[in-house]
Amino acid sequence: MNAVDFSEVERKYDVDAASVLPPLHELPGVTWVDAPVDQSLDAVYFDTADLTLAAHRITLRRRTGGDDAGWHLKLPSGVDGRGPDERREVHEPLGSDPELVPAGLQQRVRVLVRDRVLVPVVRLRNHRIVHVLRGDNGAVLAEVCDDSVLADRLGADPLRQEWREWEIELVDGAPELLDAVAEAFAAGGVRRAGYPSKLGRALGDRIPAAPPAPPATPTRSSTTGALLLAYLDAQMRVLVNQDPLVRRDDAEAVHQMRVATRRMRSVLATYRDLLPNGLANTLGDELQWIARVLGAARDNEVLHHNLARSLSSEPAKLVVGHVRKRLDAHFAADLATAQQAADVVLDSPRYFRLLDALDALIAEPPFTALAKKPAKSVVPGLVKRDGARLRKAVRDARAVPQGPDHDAALHEVRKIAKRLRYTTESALILSPKRAARLVAAARLVQDILGEHHDSVVARGVLLTLGMRAFIDNENSFTYGRLHATEQFRGAHLESRFRSAWKSFPKSVL
Structure with a gap:
């Protein structure tokens, strides 16, 4: 099967055990919300020992459960003018070996990974409740996910964490829907998550620094x-x-x-x-x-x-x-x-x-x-x-x-x-x-x-x-x-x- 490549636009929010979702059907453009669907997701994230992929805002995982089980590679969009909410996502089938990263995904990160070995660095188990937001003619506008996460950092310095977060991912909805959700969440005291991804949060104090910024644009007075x-x-x-x-x-x-x-x-x-x-x-x-x-x-x-x-x-x-x-x-x-x-x-x-x-x-x-x-x-x-x-x-x-x-x-x-x-x-x-x-x-x-x-x-x-x-x-x-x-x-x-x-x-x- 060939890899599936598409754009993903999502935002994450920190919530506690007592937080309650606002009435999602009242969001602008939303006609109705499907009945919630429970999912049990189990994902292992791969990276080099020095976390090269994480430093470049790239995540590589093998996930079972849900309706998109397989290998997932998430990359920055690479398109000027698009913010951190949008990333490219590439999917490949699970395969038979849980530790063999598909060759097609390895190709996409080889220039960064080089000859370093990709190893499991984090395992995330997630109880997810999915709310599908629909618009006119039943079109899927977005999915709002209520995630209860158990994260284990692997390796020589293990760390276990638990947290709850909400995630909204656009499907066919307009970007303005993201802002409407943000306003509804803010009205209940809910703010954006402090980490760009679940992996980043699971890594804790091992999250690597971003690559160096580009050199300053030269001027006529530059050296x-x-x-x-x-x-x-x-x-x-x-x-x-x-x-x-x-x-x-x-x-x-x-x-x-x-x-x-x-x-x-x-x-x-x-x-x-x-x-x-x-x-x-x-x-x-x-x-x-x-x-x-x-x-x-x-x-x-x-x-x-x-x-x-x-x-x-x-x-x-x-x-x-x-x-x-x-x-x-x-x-x-x-x-x-x-x-x-x-x-x-x-x-x-x-x-x-x-x-x-x-x-x-x-x-x-x-x-x-x-x-x-x-x-x-x-x-x-x-x-x-x-x-x-x-x-x-x-x-x-x-x-x-x-x-x-x-x-x-x-x-x-x-x-x-x-x-x-x-x-x-x-x-x-x-x-x-x-x-x-x-x-x-x-x-x-x-x-x-x-x-x-x-x-x-x-x-x-x-x-x-x-x-x-x-x-x-x-x-x-x-x-x-x-x-x-x-x-x-x-x-x-x-x-x-x-x-x-x-x-x-x-x-x-």
């Missing part, structure tokens, strides 16, 4: 280190958000995660003197490794799409032999290999240690004295240095005759333009207009030469497939036509690059 940290933190958050999607073979997530790693590597290379003992180079090498692994699958899909589109534009009478079949088979095999390699890497200790190192750098950067200097006196020089590298690379490429070495030189121009773009992004606050103009120009060069590189790689694939067809006694005419098309496309793209370069900004910041 050089502050600019670097803010940029790294933003890209690290992209990586953490995209990692679970990459594990589910989401092509766009692969692209976004690879771009985040490349951005981090680029700025670390440019700001390398802010960090001691070659740390920037070490992290950069590891980021290059993970970007290369992620890129294999993405590049495969892009190349397959481009060649399939080119083949589709050919007149039918000029498509000779099993060209599409060969294309599809070639890229299917390469894609399977690339995805398998990515799956292995994303569960490797090497990847987890890279994440640990990036977390440590952002939390407590071991900056050199240069990082404390004003960004406006340091960063323009760094951007100027990257701009000079780009101009030299363009001159070098012009001096190389047409052929494989020339194509490689243009690819080097693209990589340096990309680094200049990302470095300048980190400095946008210092000179917004100039920086934005430079970012746009560098991106245009990067995009044009990226397509050029795709064309070069496509020609290599077509040559290989054409030779295989020839060896198998098939007509290789169509591969030759496609190869010529790619040659023409490459020449056109190089012409576009030369035109774009003429208007490349002479000044930087």
Whole structure:
């Protein structure tokens, strides 16, 4: 069975044994309330020994009883503008092993848990009385639950607690119903619960601190280190958000995660003197490794799409032999290999240690004295240095005759333009207009030469497939036509690059 993923909006309230629910049928929009239903729920919560999930407001449990028995993973909504009342909830079936967390749920938290073991940390037994609030035509607006909880904190420092709470969860009702319930409860002296979740309350004095807040948004008066940290933190958050999607073979997530790693590597290379003992180079090498692994699958899909589109534009009478079949088979095999390699890497200790190192750098950067200097006196020089590298690379490429070495030189121009773009992004606050103009120009060069590189790689694939067809006694005419098309496309793209370069900004910041 596939996981069920939906949003949950709920609020919790502390009550004592004498508290009585107000007349729920009098709430605005409520037509009637179903007869109460008793449920006996038994849930075991899983986390790492240091409570990594709880620190990130994530709960993972296996619950029996009620009408939604199974494994439940609750995550922050991750959507701007939505408050703490809303979370995403993912359900999977109970399974036969009460301590084996389903692989699909593990994938969603692996980037945080890494290679730490998920173990039972809390057991909650709950006698629940459910009141279903209905509106017009019998629609379920919300459920109000009266919970009597017995909680046991597990492990070396056990703790038992009992309490009662009320919980309202929206189903198809409007958010205003939550406020109406809050007013009705407040009239009886009932206030919001002091803990965000039952798990948080059960953990007692072991509830972990929240992860560090993002670095302050840089200003024109910020230090050089502050600019670097803010940029790294933003890209690290992209990586953490995209990692679970990459594990589910989401092509766009692969692209976004690879771009985040490349951005981090680029700025670390440019700001390398802010960090001691070659740390920037070490992290950069590891980021290059993970970007290369992620890129294999993405590049495969892009190349397959481009060649399939080119083949589709050919007149039918000029498509000779099993060209599409060969294309599809070639890229299917390469894609399977690339995805398998990515799956292995994303569960490797090497990847987890890279994440640990990036977390440590952002939390407590071991900056050199240069990082404390004003960004406006340091960063323009760094951007100027990257701009000079780009101009030299363009001159070098012009001096190389047409052929494989020339194509490689243009690819080097693209990589340096990309680094200049990302470095300048980190400095946008210092000179917004100039920086934005430079970012746009560098991106245009990067995009044009990226397509050029795709064309070069496509020609290599077509040559290989054409030779295989020839060896198998098939007509290789169509591969030759496609190869010529790619040659023409490459020449056109190089012409576009030369035109774009003429208007490349002479000044930087």
